Amino acid sequence: MKKFYKILVFCLVICMAVGVFAACNSSKYGPIGTTEYKDSEVVNNGGLVIQQGGYLYYVNGMDAIANITKPQDNYFGKASVKGSIMKSEINEDGSLGKTDVVVPKMFYTSATNGGFYIYGEWIYYLSPSTKTDNQSNVLTSQLVAFRTKIDGTKTQEIASLSSNTIQYVFTENAFIYYNENTLNKVGYDDSKIDKKPTALAEDVSSVLFTAKSTTVFFVKSSEDKSRRNNNIYVCENGEVKEVTTDTTYPDSANTLRQQFTYALVSYDVKENVLFYTKAMNANDASKTTATYGYKFGDDFSFDAEKEKKYSVSALSNIVNLGFDKGVMDMSAATLTLYKPLAETANVNDTQKLATLSATGAKIVKMDDTVMYFVLSNALYKINYTDKDAIVDKVSEEAINTSWLTISVIGDYLYYIENTYSYMNRLNLSDFVKEPNNLKYAEGETVSGTRKATLSKDDEDKVVIKYVDDDANEADVEYFQIPKFMTEADAQTYAEALYAEWEAENKKK
Numbered sequence: 001m002k003k004f005y006k007i008l009v010f011c012l013v014i015c016m017a018v019g020v021f022a023a024c025n026s027s028k029y030g031p032i033g034t035t036e037y038k039d040s041e042v043v044n045n046g047g048l049v050i051q052q053g054g055y056l057y058y059v060n061g062m063d064a065i066a067n068i069t070k071p072q073d074n075y076f077g078k079a080s081v082k083g084s085i086m087k088s089e090i091n092e093d094g095s096l097g098k099t100d101v102v103v104p105k106m107f108y109t110s111a112t113n114g115g116f117y118i119y120g121e122w123i124y125y126l127s128p129s130t131k132t133d134n135q136s137n138v139l140t141s142q143l144v145a146f147r148t149k150i151d152g153t154k155t156q157e158i159a160s161l162s163s164n165t166i167q168y169v170f171t172e173n174a175f176i177y178y179n180e181n182t183l184n185k186v187g188y189d190d191s192k193i194d195k196k197p198t199a200l201a202e203d204v205s206s207v208l209f210t211a212k213s214t215t216v217f218f219v220k221s222s223e224d225k226s227r228r229n230n231n232i233y234v235c236e237n238g239e240v241k242e243v244t245t246d247t248t249y250p251d252s253a254n255t256l257r258q259q260f261t262y263a264l265v266s267y268d269v270k271e272n273v274l275f276y277t278k279a280m281n282a283n284d285a286s287k288t289t290a291t292y293g294y295k296f297g298d299d300f301s302f303d304a305e306k307e308k309k310y311s312v313s314a315l316s317n318i319v320n321l322g323f324d325k326g327v328m329d330m331s332a333a334t335l336t337l338y339k340p341l342a343e344t345a346n347v348n349d350t351q352k353l354a355t356l357s358a359t360g361a362k363i364v365k366m367d368d369t370v371m372y373f374v375l376s377n378a379l380y381k382i383n384y385t386d387k388d389a390i391v392d393k394v395s396e397e398a399i400n401t402s403w404l405t406i407s408v409i410g411d412y413l414y415y416i417e418n419t420y421s422y423m424n425r426l427n428l429s430d431f432v433k434e435p436n437n438l439k440y441a442e443g444e445t446v447s448g449t450r451k452a453t454l455s456k457d458d459e460d461k462v463v464i465k466y467v468d469d470d471a472n473e474a475d476v477e478y479f480q481i482p483k484f485m486t487e488a489d490a491q492t493y494a495e496a497l498y499a500e501w502e503a504e505n506k507k508k
């Protein structure tokens with residue numbers, strides 16, 4: 001009987017543990033909105049803002065992982081609204097309607113080109129771990145990959161990452177990430193997730209993850225130890241394919257001049273062009289490193305005869321202007337077009353383009369002639385094809401460029417504002433530059449505002465009193481406070497508003 005009792009207790013403990021695990025991995029929060037647009041086109045996957053049908057999903061600002069001091073600070077449903085993923089209805093005129101928190105956990109990554117993704121009825125994202133070490137310190141330097149239903153009703157854990165700098169991408173059927181020279185995959189479908197990762201490639205020298213793209217390129221040294229070259233591989237939809245091989249250049253077995261070391265530079269998603277440098281492994285004085293591009297078809301096959309050379313040296317900060325037109329080098333304030341060259345060329349064919357005020361510009365939108373960019377936290381535009389063009393300042397808003405990619409959907413530029421670090425947007429078409437008429441585009445908090453009155457108490461502290469949106473009493477000054485702000489940020493915001501209002505009144 002005692003033996004039976006012990007077995008029963010053991011089974012109950014196991015069942016309770018499984019129950020806790022299941023609860024942790026299927027957190028219920030919604031319903032938030034509906035799932036009616038789960039089959040709609042997804043726009044801007046991999047950014048900080050995504051449109052799916054009639055809903056806009058976005059990260060509500062950039063929070064610091066240092067603010068997670070205990071596990072509860074990032075528990076699902078208890079996390080700060082700053083850094084949570086929001087869901088807003090899109091009205092016919094482009095304005096945003098009803099807004100809710102759909103993922104009440106902090107989205108975070110410090111990997112370049114990071115973002116979240118939506119496939120069907122799932123949102124895929126990274127969040128700081130809530131595990132602790134033996135001194136009760138929260139291990140926020142580690143991340144966990146999750147997915148949550150677009151109506152917030154279910155959450156599942158996909159994988160744990162040992163560092164918040166790990167590069168990654170969520171595809172429709174797998175989470176791909178790079179760690180300790182290994183490219184890993186955790187597969188999933190609508191109903192289940194693989195229990196552990198699978199190594200797609202080991203002994204990887206370097207990888208190239210591209211913002212808002214699910215295609216990953218990487219390089220590995222030749223498996224033939226007698227050779228000096230490496231080779232390029234591609235991972236597409238969780239499947240790996242060799243792009244170049246030891247036999248790509250037929251004479252490479254006979255001469256080191258045909259054995260190359262590749263370094264990946266960038267990938268143009270729209271034109272399906274990979275840019276890379278090739279260093280010749282010859283020992284003679286003619287050894288060179290040059291910059292190339294290759295335009296792929298659907299199967300990522302590679303024909304050495306179709307490579308295109310753009311520079312006789314290694315370029316690193318380039319933008320594709322068209323496979324047949326050339327690349328724009330942004331390493332200097334004066335932009336330079338590098339045109340395609342013959343394979344035997346040893347001199348560059350360049351053309352000077354527009355000149356910016358400094359280096360370090362981040363492009364947010366480009367067309368055939370006009371480029372919008374952020375430099376020193378300000379938004380500008382210029383006709384980059386005209387070497388005499390004048391730079392126009394588009395907005396006076398302070399734009400943060402220290403975190404992840406800035407996105408444009410339609411006419412709206414979405415960005416983290418530089419003062420309180422919440423998600424804002426501005427309409428690029430609001431900028432007007434006409435004779436005697438200059439109008440800057442103004443930003444607004446994406447998650448909306450609440451109407452409030454502000455006053456000072458006996459201790460000279462600003463007091464916020466929220467009121468109905470239709471409140472309209474005579475001789476009462478009303479203010480708009482961002483709706484989804486932390487209490488501390490709202491207080492600071494209100495104090496700045498009140499100080500500005502006081503200063504204006506003193507002038508009257």
